[in-house]
Amino acid sequence: xxxxxxVGIIGVGLLGSSLGLALKRFxxxxxxxxxxxxxxxxxxxxxxxxxxxELSIEEGENSNSKExxxxxxxxxxxxxxxxxxxxxxxxxxxxxLKSGVIITDVGSTKRKVINKIKGQLREDIIYIPGHPMTGSxxxxxxxxxxxxxxxxxxxLTPLQDGNGKFNLLVELxxxxxxxLLFMSPKKHDQIVAAASHLPHIMACTLVDAVGKVAQEDExxxxxxxxxxxxxxxxxxxxxxxxxDVCLSNSNFIREMISLFKDRLAEFDSLLADADSQGLYNKxxxxxxxxxxxxxxxxxxxxxxxxxxxxISDHPNAIGEVTSSLGKAGINIVDIGILRxxxxxxxxxxxxxxxxxxxxxxxxxxxxxxxxxxK
Amino acid sequence: xxxxxxVGIIGVGLLGSSLGLALKRFxxxxxxxxxxxxxxxxxxxxxxxxxxxELSIEEGENSNSKExxxxxxxxxxxxxxxxxxxxxxxxxxxxxLKSGVIITDVGSTKRKVINKIKGQLREDIIYIPGHPMTGSxxxxxxxxxxxxxxxxxxxLTPLQDGNGKFNLLVELxxxxxxxLLFMSPKKHDQIVAAASHLPHIMACTLVDAVGKVAQEDExxxxxxxxxxxxxxxxxxxxxxxxxDVCLSNSNFIREMISLFKDRLAEFDSLLADADSQGLYNKxxxxxxxxxxxxxxxxxxxxxxxxxxxxISDHPNAIGEVTSSLGKAGINIVDIGILRxxxxxxxxxxxxxxxxxxxxxxxxxxxxxxxxxxK
Numbered sequence: 004x005x006x007x008x009x010v011g012i013i014g015v016g017l018l019g020s021s022l023g024l025a026l027k028r029f030x031x032x033x034x035x036x037x038x039x040x041x042x043x044x045x046x047x048x049x050x051x052x053x054x055x056x057e058l059s060i061e062e063g064e065n066s067n068s069k070e071x072x073x074x075x076x077x078x079x080x081x082x083x084x085x086x087x088x089x090x091x092x093x094x095x096x097x098x099x100l101k102s103g104v105i106i107t108d109v110g111s112t113k114r115k116v117i118n119k120i121k122g123q124l125r126e127d128i129i130y131i132p133g134h135p136m137t138g139s140x141x142x143x144x145x146x147x148x149x150x151x152x153x154x155x156x157x158x159l160t161p162l163q164d165g166n167g168k169f170n171l172l173v174e175l176x177x178x179x180x181x182x183l184l185f186m187s188p189k190k191h192d193q194i195v196a197a198a199s200h201l202p203h204i205m206a207c208t209l210v211d212a213v214g215k216v217a218q219e220d221e222x223x224x225x226x227x228x229x230x231x232x233x234x235x236x237x238x239x240x241x242x243x244x245x246x247d248v249c250l251s252n253s254n255f256i257r258e259m260i261s262l263f264k265d266r267l268a269e270f271d272s273l274l275a276d277a278d279s280q281g282l283y284n285k286x287x288x289x290x291x292x293x294x295x296x297x298x299x300x301x302x303x304x305x306x307x308x309x310x311x312x313x314i315s316d317h318p319n320a321i322g323e324v325t326s327s328l329g330k331a332g333i334n335i336v337d338i339g340i341l342r343x344x345x346x347x348x349x350x351x352x353x354x355x356x357x358x359x360x361x362x363x364x365x366x367x368x369x370x371x372x373x374x375x376x377k
Numbered sequence: 378x379x380x381x382x383x384v385g386i387i388g389v390g391l392l393g394s395s396l397g398l399a400l401k402r403f404x405x406x407x408x409x410x411x412x413x414x415x416x417x418x419x420x421x422x423x424x425x426x427x428x429x430x431e432l433s434i435e436e437g438e439n440s441n442s443k444e445x446x447x448x449x450x451x452x453x454x455x456x457x458x459x460x461x462x463x464x465x466x467x468x469x470x471x472x473x474l475k476s477g478v479i480i481t482d483v484g485s486t487k488r489k490v491i492n493k494i495k496g497q498l499r500e501d502i503i504y505i506p507g508h509p510m511t512g513s514x515x516x517x518x519x520x521x522x523x524x525x526x527x528x529x530x531x532x533l534t535p536l537q538d539g540n541g542k543f544n545l546l547v548e549l550x551x552x553x554x555x556x557l558l559f560m561s562p563k564k565h566d567q568i569v570a571a572a573s574h575l576p577h578i579m580a581c582t583l584v585d586a587v588g589k590v591a592q593e594d595e596x597x598x599x600x601x602x603x604x605x606x607x608x609x610x611x612x613x614x615x616x617x618x619x620x621d622v623c624l625s626n627s628n629f630i631r632e633m634i635s636l637f638k639d640r641l642a643e644f645d646s647l648l649a650d651a652d653s654q655g656l657y658n659k660x661x662x663x664x665x666x667x668x669x670x671x672x673x674x675x676x677x678x679x680x681x682x683x684x685x686x687x688i689s690d691h692p693n694a695i696g697e698v699t700s701s702l703g704k705a706g707i708n709i710v711d712i713g714i715l716r717x718x719x720x721x722x723x724x725x726x727x728x729x730x731x732x733x734x735x736x737x738x739x740x741x742x743x744x745x746x747x748x749x750x751k
């Protein structure tokens with residue numbers, strides 16, 4: 004049976020390096036080569052073992068043969084670069100690749116790149132566009148993590164079956180823990196415009212508008228509750244990447260902006276009319292709609308087994324809670340403080356099973372904690 | 378010296394009950410009485426010791442005297458009810474109150490209530506409108522917490538000095554840990570329209586618009602990253618409260634919606650023109666603007682001493698990290714997982730001093746953790 008053994012990763016930033024680590028830990032890939040414009044990235048990727056060797060993407064230097072032996076032996080090439088440079092890279096390297104090689108990318112939008120590549124691509128190369136929905140707060144290979152793809156939604160927008168090559172990539176990605184979704188490039192771009200690009204632009208516009216008022220009176224920022232920081236966290240994304248993403252998906256994004264404007268106009272006219280019942284209905288409907296978000300995810304992500312614990316009266320509660328549960332062998336999947344203050348607050352714990360939640364509840368109640376579960 | 382000794386709290390939900398607990402723990406208040414339409418709230422408030430006794434707000438039943446002795450002896454009345462019922466309550470109880478009593482409220486908007494009360498208020502009552510910027514994920518007296526006001530911004534919009542009575546309230550609130558800000562009712566309403574009401578309406582509109590697309594294709598919610606849940610968390614607020622808030626501040630909210638629409642139109646035209654440089658400049662400016670939010674808060678809230686720890690390769694890392702730091706006497710002020718997965722991820726820890734951060738760093742590096750600090 005054919006297998007993917009040699010992989011070249013072009014761009015060893017966060018995604019590329021994490022993929023290298025994951026492939027080496029969880030799959031039968033025997034060699035990972037990496038290329039990056041940034042030498043520091045290559046050094047870090049080598050150091051952490053995300054790649055085995057540096058990959059050259061130039062033509063061979065031997066005057067008798069322009070062959071690049073490194074590129075020639077690859078079974079899979081992963082383009083983990085910004086969307087804007089993908090098609091140029093394919094053009095640059097495809098002559099050096101062997102017949103039947105798979106190329107995939109991790110670009111945030113799909114149609115524009117695919118349209119550029121189509122027609123230019125060598126017929127014996129199988130190009131499978133991809134988009135892993137994962138990331139980290141730490142950028143670059145320093146943030147690399149073999150578990151980055153574990154339970155992450157990973158969209159593939161296959162163009163052709165490629166004689167079973169498609170399945171080879173699917174199996175590889177499943178081994179690193181990805182949850183695969185297949186859809187057309189157009190559907191992908193339409194969905195991410197709603198799910199990712201609109202939220203980003205709205206968070207940015209909110210910072211823009213509130214910042215305008217804050218310039219006139221800086222107490223505005225003092226009075227923003229914790230909610231504002233949450234609401235606008237995504238507005239801190241990389242400006243270069245977001246410019247790239249917006250330009251490669253502008254028609255669907257503009258459709259979403261237009262839909263958003265219509266819905267906002269409804270709010271505005273309810274306010275103008277002081278329509279109490281209308282406002283209540285709208286807030287109520289939206290509240291229910293939002294409650295559906297985790298529920299709809301259940302097919303893909305485990306249901307939430309959650310406890311909220313009042314820790315106001317317990318000094319060093321975080322340590323006490325986590326170590327008691329650790330001793331009992333209960334794994335905490337997620338943890339967070341719901342209200343940040345010097346002392347006390349509420350601690351939110353998430354477990355992967357109802358049984359663990361129940362056990363945790365018993366342990367914590369015995370220790371005198373007040374808690375709510377759901 | 379005059380002191381506030383007897384306090385009546387009308388509405389013993391989360392804020393009212395927390396205030397009762399805080400007054401009894403941190404101040405020289407000798408008696409806290411509580412009233413609520415909901416008997417269950419009264420029972421819980423009594424049980425947790427947030428109030429000493431139930432307060433009646435009816436006229437006295439003695440046919441010789443309509444005097445309500447409970448109301449008569451109060452030095453301070455706190456109206457911890459929704460904005461919509463405050464002026465009616467003042468009208469109902471003011472005849473029963475003693476001369477020189479202070480009344481304060483915790484309403485989210487100020488002008489509308491104040492305009493209703495003005496002109497109706499007995500001249501020997503000192504009314505000091507307030508707005509504590511605090512809350513909890515757990516609503517009702519069940520979520521009550523003596524530390525709810527600790528380090529919380531608490532706005533007062535005083536109408537008159539009231540012969541030093543104003544200072545009595547200020548001292549009391551400082552004792553429960555509140556950080557006081559004084560401003561005019563108009564300025565308050567203008568600032569909260571930007572800092573709180575606009576973000577809420579935008580989060581709601583985002584859920585509304587994205588939800589519309591999700592109804593057509595439920596994969597939309599699968600593809601929303603964690604960011605979307607953060608961005609829209611505040612959209613789960615109580616519809617009744619938000620209807621109330623919006624109607625009591627609609628003109629400033631509509632001004633903010635108009636400003637938001639202008640800024641959004643800029644985005645839309647940059648997209649229509651495929652203006653790469655313009656988009657980059659806008660994203661870049663907004664990113665810097667957002668970075669200012671915590672910095673501007675420094676006067677009021679301590680600077681952030683933060684460590685981000687890679688916990689991918691450490692099973693039971695949360696317990697290990699928190700208990701090692703606990704043993705060393707290092708207090709974790711905030712904790713959270715930055716990327717949620719079954720295994721691993723990054724853990725964010727916040728400490729209150731640079732020294733604690735440094736010490737924590739040394740301990741964790743010795744234990745083999747990789748971490749970044751800031």
